[in-house]
Amino acid sequence: MDEMKDVVLKYVINEYLEDEDEVLTYDTPLISGGIVDSFSMVSLKRFLENKYKISIPDDKATPEAFDSVTKIVKLVNEFLK
Amino acid sequence: MSNIGSYEERVKDFSWKTAEEELGYKEGEVINIGWHCTDRICKMGKAQKTALIWEGHGGEEKRYTFDDIRKATNTIGHYLKSIGIKSEDRVCLFMDKVPELYLGFLGVLKIGAIAQPLFSAFGDESLFVRLENAQTKAIITQRKHVGKVRKLLERTPFLEHIIIIDHDGLKPLKEREKAFDLEKAEWIDEFEIFPTKAESPSVLHYTSGTTGLPKGVKHVHYSIISQYLTAKWVLDLQDDDIYWCTADPGWVTGTSYGIIGAWSNGVTQCVLDAGFSADSWYKFIQKNKVTMWYSAPTAIRSLMKAGEELVKQYDLSSLRHLASVGEPLNAEAVIWSQRVFGKPFYDTYWQTETGSMMICNYPGMKVKPGSMGKVFPGVTGAVIDEKTFEPITEPNKPGLIGFRPGWPAMMRAYWNNEEIYKKKFANGWYLPGDKSTVDADGYYWFVGRDDDVINTAGHLVSPFEVESALLEHPAVAESAVVSKPDEVNMEVVKAFVTLKPGFEPDEDLELEIMNFIRKKLSPLAMPQEIEYLEKLPKTRSGKIMRRMLRAQEWGQDIGDTSTLDDE
Secondary structure (H helix, E strand, C coil): HHHHHHHHHHHHHHHHHCCCCCCCCCCCCCCCCCCCCCHHHHHHHHHHHHHHHCCCCCCCCHHHHHCCHHHHHHHHHHHHH | CCCCCCCHHHHHCCCCHHHHHHCCCCCCCCHHHHHHHHHHHHHHHHHEEEEEEEECHHEEEEEEEHHHHHHHHHHHHHHHHHCCCCCCEEEEECCCCHHHHHHHHHHHCCCEEEEEEECCCCCHHHHHHHHHHHCCCEEECCCCHHHHHCHHHHCCCCEEEEEEEECCCCCCCCCEEEECCCCCCCCCCCCCCCHHHHEEEEEEEECCCCCCCCCEEEEEHHHHHHHHHHHCCCCCCCCCCCHHHHHHHHHHHHHHHHHHHHHHHCCCCEEECCCCHHHHHHHHHHCCCCEEEEECHHHHHHHHHHHHHHHHHHCCCCCCCCCCCCCCCCHHHHHHHHHHHCCEEEEECCCCCCCCCEEEECCCCCCCHHHHHHHHECCEEEEECCCCEEEEECCCCCCEEEEEECCCCCCCCCCCCCHHHHHCEEEECCCCCCEEEEEECCCCCEECCCCCCCCCEEEEECCCCCCCCCCCHHHEEEEEEEEEEEEECCCEEEEEEEEEECCCCHHHHHHHHHHHHHHHHHCCCCCEEEEEEECEEEEEECCEHHHHHHHHHCCCCCCCCCCCCCC
């Protein structure tokens, strides 16, 4: 679980974080915090699907479910089971 | 009673003089949007009225009275003059929806300079082509976005000033960078406004076409006449309203109606600078008791997806009037809104080039769900035959939308592109590039675009721009970009690519290419799907048949393929 959190956090920092001085944690709001917008969420979803060989239905890929690394990991784990 | 009263009566008696008189403007006199939205409202006795309620990430809130925004815009104008910005210099505003974006916009206008707002999610290449085209002299931005500007320094020698509004002093400023903190600056009470006239340039918004680079749409200070009146009659803004325009001022709705329309009417507006979620939007309406809400079909469809149960958790009874813009509002959304909010969203149609609303649904006029409504009083519109460019008189027959030039907010030019500007007119009609029908009652019904431009969530994306950027990816040999249908965004970008030898078409490469475009252009331009092809369909003369690919995505007949090179 923690390993997945680190993988997702690292990906978000590398791909989406524009302000190099901003510190991201597992619980930093990503969507409501303006770090990942709704269009970019598509690429984040694609990353998770490629990385963990899962398919996340569109109705589960909501802004709320993607709003932090912790929530994303919880969502991914639902589909890994 | 609505501001417009009877639409039919307004059409009969219409004169733009109504707005000129209400704004206290006489032909030939000074007219300055910055002054009209701030100083004039204070002179009307509303200095202590709230002008802006701003909420940022995590619930941080700031409030400004009209006197505050008068002084703040004076202060920004004074600062820009002090570093050498002169009238008609282009000043880019490259920020999230922070107060400095709204205040900076008017501060730029107060000194007669030209405001060039750009969407802060643009990647460095999108930013570059727009700065280069405008030969922008200064950019006002935030620490979080300055990295994109720094990448362009060698290619932007014309850009003399990079103004950072939230520099914290922890790292030194770099070449051409300056720190300007509005809250710490000494606010200027008395300020000499530059005496702009009706035809003085005010705003440069960029929009995309099928081919070529983005075009800078030049507007003038006289545009406030139609922005003021349409905000009053269509949005029905009234003195005690709390107005929320959800658009980003990086796009024209966010300036014409997210700044000018509201404040020229002396109305309180609120801004939410946070990412979208249905929950946070309803919470925002409830907290601020929003009465007039101007949003977009994509957002409305996202709210529909979130479900009706969520709506019931909030007190949204303050909502008095709702309107929409961006792409056609489908009938289901209008009916849904009537059911859950007790009132429909009133669709409005216009675009960057028109500067103000052109075809609208009006308070008091019957709404036909799915229709764009009727032409704004004082604007002459018609559905035009595509071959003769004469108006079609037969109801329900599709043709090009056309408007007779002459309304105040009409664009005056494409920046440095007279040739393309001229192509927007035929037989005395301005052609926005959309097709529609008009029924026997005079209601317009959207049919589609007349070109290959992709309208995603109300924003136009040029397939040419995305195709060009795709070719810069090391794996891509050829590319073709079309729209594909999307339940929420109406259309999204889809790319077809062929690969160079040595590259394997797999999912990881697809994601890599998607992110490449997202960072280079913008999240809107990022293909949401990439399809690998052995070869692209082309004519025998080598032109990519984008039409065939688009038809495939939309489940349409692919049409005449006699020119297809199928060898």
